[in-house]
Structure formats: structure tokens, C-alpha cells
Amino acid sequence: MNPAGKPGKTGSLMAVEVALARLLEMAEASPIRERERLPLAQVEGRVLAEDLISTLDLPPWPNSAMDGYALRVADWTGTPLVVSQKIFAGQAPEPLKPGTCARIFTGAPVPAGADCVEMQENAEVQADERVRFTEAMAVGQNIRPQGQETTVGELILSVGTRLGPIEQGLAASLGRAELEVIRKVRVAVLSTGDELIEPGQALGPGQIYNSNRVLLCSWLQRLGYEVIDAGILPDNLETTRARLGELKDVDLILSTGGVSVGEADFLGIALREEGELTLWKLGIKPGKPLTFGHFRGVPVIGLPGNPASTLVTFALLARPYLLRRQGVKAVEPLKFQVPAGFDWPKPGNRREYLRGRLENGRAIIYKNQSSGVLRSAAWADGLVEVLEDRTLIEGDFVGFIPLSDVLG
């Protein structure tokens, strides 16, 4: 018994980075290019479809970094200066009258003729309201020059940048009220497995609750995608074909569970008949079986059905694939090297992603690393990477991928 494409226990495993490289290649071969112009407030989670070039200098004019007084340093001879104007942020100042100073507030434009701002703490207002300065002053002091941050024509954000609150704020500071972005990616999520029933129903003999679809639908929405919940595929070839056929407008069909089980694998049969199917056995734990294929031209990724396996393979493989489809360059998660707070005496033949936490600067791991439920992941704040064929003692460095980095 050896279902098609599934190597036996002595079969070689595909390294995670090899699988990722292949998936990214396939993503690049079917890029999503349709774009739309959206108000700035609506672009969160989208990918920029244009280079964002600055059309202004920032700051647009020299401005004061402090609350204080603007003056020309050469005018200060020790004799108190008359305050000839008061400049709040948002006001356009008069040129500075020679031999005087201007009261000025943080962010306000420095008047022509002034070359210095002295902070108010170093200024004494006399009884006659003239101002005496108590410290030596230098030309340019406390002035933020025009264009210090950004000048006209500079590239600020490139095509392919994922847009979040920071990028939205940055675009706003350049006066952009709208941006060109890639349209929302449409992902259909389905489960296979006759043992699955929906939460809220009574559990019959042999049944378990479906959790992967909830996990993936919520995750895909966080990533800014349009999610089509395609339900549980029944164990029937005709229906499987019909249900898959309804998903012709999506960019990806994402399934979990069971493609490698030959006998009741109607999804696998449908893909082989009307598309293509590759089964990979990955050197990853939890994880291992991953399916990539097409149904009538629509890409299909089949993740393993154990919840922790679904989590890890989506985070490390499907998420980068989807981001790259949109043209995102930086698709891999942040990975920190931190000391292990545990021993790892037995080397494994697969790369392990343990659900762990950062505690006093060390990576500690959940006691039960079974892939069957998400308890370990809910407890965790990161995936702790232990390389294949490796033992560890406490204090050795391991990779740590924050879950927050892959969830958004």
C-alpha cells in the first residue's frame, strides 16, 4: 500500500527551504496584477501597486524644533532684543525685522532672516518685554531644515510594499489621499475528512470538530484577503468536482487534511483528473505531507490536517506563497536567535517548529508538542526552530519566529 507519490518511510524528505523556493517560483509565475485606487484609510493590509515618490520636501520649510525665540545669531550683542512677531505652528511668518527676535513655537516656520532658534529655557523676558539670552548660540541651532526628512522626487515606498498603519501615515504625510494597490486576493478554504463536523453541533461517534477552517479563515482575513468559506468536502467524487468547479474565480483553493490518504481521497482524484497534483513529503515537524496542484487552472494548496501542522505549514509556506502572488518581496518571517531554555537530546530527521515562549530571554517550549490541537500554539508566542539532525543543551541558540509576525 503506497498511495501515489507518497514515498515510504525510507523516502527522502524535501527540505523546508526547497519547498518554499518552489512555491515562490510558482507564485511568481501567476502574479496577481489587477490594481485599484483606494482612499488611504482603506489600504491597510494591501500591497502597493505603484512606487510612492515624494512630491514635496519634508519639512516643506525650515521649522523650529523647540518652543523659544528665532533670531539671527549676529544680531545678538548682549543687548536684549525686541520681540517683533509671534509665530505659531500653521502660520506663515513675516521676514524677521533686523535686530529683533521672534517668539516661535515647535513646528512653526522659521522666518526669513533668522538663522537660529534658542529654547525658551535659555531666554529671560525683561520687564520691558525685551528678551535676553543667557547662553552662547550657534547658527542653525534648533532649526529643522527644509527637506531634512524627504526631498521632492525621492522614492519613499516601492511597488510590492505591504501597507499597514505606518505606511498609511507616511503616505498621508506626503499628502496622498489615495493609493494604487493590488486587488484583494481571493482564497477559498475547505476541509476534507468525513470525521469533521462544525462547532455547535453534537459530536457523534468517530467525529471531531473542525478547527482548521476557523483558524485559516480568520488568519486570511487578518492578512487582508477575501475569504470564501467553501465548507467541508463530502466523500463523493461528483460533488467534489462540482464544488471545486464553483470556485473558478478564486486565486487559491486552500484545503486541509487528507489528500495523501488514497482510498477515500476524492479531492486528490478530482485534481488528478482535471488538473495536476504533486505530493511533497517535507522535512518539517509538525507538517510533512503538503499538496500542490491545480483544478481547472486554479492553484490548490493542501495543508496537513492536524491543527498544529496546518498552523506551521501555513505560516512558513502558504503565507509567503500568497504574499509573493501579490508581488511582496519580503515574505519570510522575522527570526531571532535566542538561547534555548531546554535540552534536546534526540536529533530528529525533520526540522521542528516547537510552540514556545520567550521567558527571561530564553526560549521555553510547551510540554505537549502533539500536533493534534492548538493548545500549545495558544500558549505560545513563537515557533522555536530546532534544525534537523541536531541535539541541543540549554543555552544553545535556536531560531525563534514570533507568532505575531506571521499572523499579520
Place this chain on the structure above:
Amino acid sequence: MNPAGKPGKTGSLMAVEVALARLLEMAEASPIRERERLPLAQVEGRVLAEDLISTLDLPPWPNSAMDGYALRVADWTGTPLVVSQKIFAGQAPEPLKPGTCARIFTGAPVPAGADCVEMQENAEVQADERVRFTEAMAVGQNIRPQGQETTVGELILSVGTRLGPIEQGLAASLGRAELEVIRKVRVAVLSTGDELIEPGQALGPGQIYNSNRVLLCSWLQRLGYEVIDAGILPDNLETTRARLGELKDVDLILSTGGVSVGEADFLGIALREEGELTLWKLGIKPGKPLTFGHFRGVPVIGLPGNPASTLVTFALLARPYLLRRQGVKAVEPLKFQVPAGFDWPKPGNRREYLRGRLENGRAIIYKNQSSGVLRSAAWADGLVEVLEDRTLIEGDFVGFIPLSDVLG
């Protein structure tokens, strides 16, 4: 000139952790307790208002960890066994007929009477369809026992847990179709500063584009909050009072810019007259001035107006405050210790949060750390923490807070 409460340059600065502790105390004094029952698919970003206790064992019955054959080890004497039933996942098996084996697939219930599953790779199907086993077998092998992951009555998630895709998936696996959660927090966001205009308009003399409101509105939405965009407050006391008065149903008024500038500070005047106002000078850079107060009983946090300062103070102070209002226990971001990829020759008197990246395992920083725009933050993937009164040479450890961890 020294606006109320603002210490001079020799005044002592409040440490970040002191400010955070005070804010969290204030948050605990005005908890948001109203709860609602929501379908599981809608709880992303919410905070759990009930302890989630398991009402079932997971797995609910012993099940097979492999595709193979279930048998009683004692029945194996070397004589091939008849296959008396075939058990797919989702099926309720018959008790195992003594002296036979059952074909079984991953996830399927192990039949009563069987005490072992042998993987199919170690089984030979004879011409007469009986099965011969080629390796020694042990009781319990490849069986996931009932309740291995979770047993009835166990506490799975506590009150105060933030719910994301993983927690939603976990609740689904326990059969929960709905959860009790804290209602959405309502935050009004406003800007002050006569120099501000909205993106898309033409920039007049002395004006700059408002970016903080876009940043904060988008960020608050990502955090799962209800956002009221209260616009730019005009420089007029009557209007300021009226506009603040309209916000009586919010949980927090979040303002940026200008509360510490005395003369045109109508927000400050309104708070002093009809509430309360505390100005803190924080030992944080970018940042420093932070306002906490009330207007007719509604809490007000005033963040500094420079975009990078708004970002850092929201991430480190306002975000934890808001989470704690909802009863979240773990409110501080992840912080990794990583080697600095830069020198820091001049000690500062404030704790610096430099916008940095992880590159080859080291923290590198953006060349221009000005707080005036968000370019550094858009380039960055973390905040690099350099403690006050400290110098660094390359390779010394610094704190690194992933932006992804505070943005979600």
C-alpha cells in the same frame, strides 16, 4: 515661560516603566466590563470574558496516528490475520473480532479490543488478503489515547485572553460555536495643531499634512477597536469644548500634538476647566511629553505630535493601557536581546527607541532617526531599545521589539 506642569530642562524625567505602571493602574480603575456573545468567526481581536473550560476529551476516543492495521498484539503469533473491518476517519468501528485485524486510517477510532496500530509500511498483504506483520509490535503503539490533549473540565483559555485565529481554532476544536467577549472598545482620535491639513488638499504656507490620525485610526482598527475619527480640533475654546462634549460615549479620547504648548492650547484649557490634566515629561526618545487627563469623566491620552513619537508612545504606553482596560493581562510587547550592529558613543538621558532592522542576526538602525516623519518606521521591522546613560559598541546586546508584535 513654563506652561503648567512642564518641568524645565533640569526637571527630572519620568521613567517609561513608571509611566506605564501608572497608566495600567488607571486602566484597572476603569475596566470595560460589558460583554456580548458572538459567533466564533466574529471574535478575532476581542478579549475573552469567560473562562473557556473543556466539555470534552480530545481526542474524544483513542485514534490511530497512522495509516495501517489495528490489532491486539497478543493475537499476533506469526500467522497472517484476516482483515475483519475497514475503519476510515469519521466512522464508528465495530469491536475487533478476536484473532483478526482492522484496516485503519489516520484519525480513525481504534476499535475496542485492539491495543496497537501497525503502520502499513510494516504490513504485507498476502495473496489471500490476510496480513502479515514484519516487525515486532508493542501495546499502545501508534494509538493516540482518549484525552491525550485535553480532558473534560480543563481550563483551556482564561478570562482576559486576546482572541486571534489560533484561539478561534482552539475554541472550535472544543465544539464552541460562540464565545462571551468584552464589547469593542471605542476610541476617539483627534489631532490638534493649526498647521495640520488633510492629505489630498493643497499645502498652504506653514502647513503640513496630518499623518497621525491615519496612523492611529488604522492601528486601532487592527487592534479590533471601534474608531471615531474626531478630526482636527480648531483653535477655539468654545468649539473645542463642544467637540469634546460630543465624545461622551467613548472609552478614550486619544489626541496627538500640542497639549504642552501653553498659549494656543485650547484642549489643555478645556481639560483643566472640565476635568483634569497631568503633563508627564517622559524619559523616552522619541516621545517625552505625554498628557493624561479626563474631560467630563472621559479619559484622555495626549500623545506627542511628531509621528515617530506618536508611534513609540502609542506602542509602549497607550496600547498597553487600552488592552488593560479590557482586562488583558499580558500587555507588554515581546522584547528580544540581539547584538547591536552599530556603535552608540554618546549616552542619552532618555531611553531611546530607534527604528531598526534585524540583519544577519544584528540590530541595525535607520540613518535618520528624526522623529518628524515615519520613513524610519516604514523601513524598520522593530524598535531598538538603547537604555539611558549607556554607551554601546557593536556586538553589545540591545532590546528589539518587533513592530509586528505591537501593531496587532
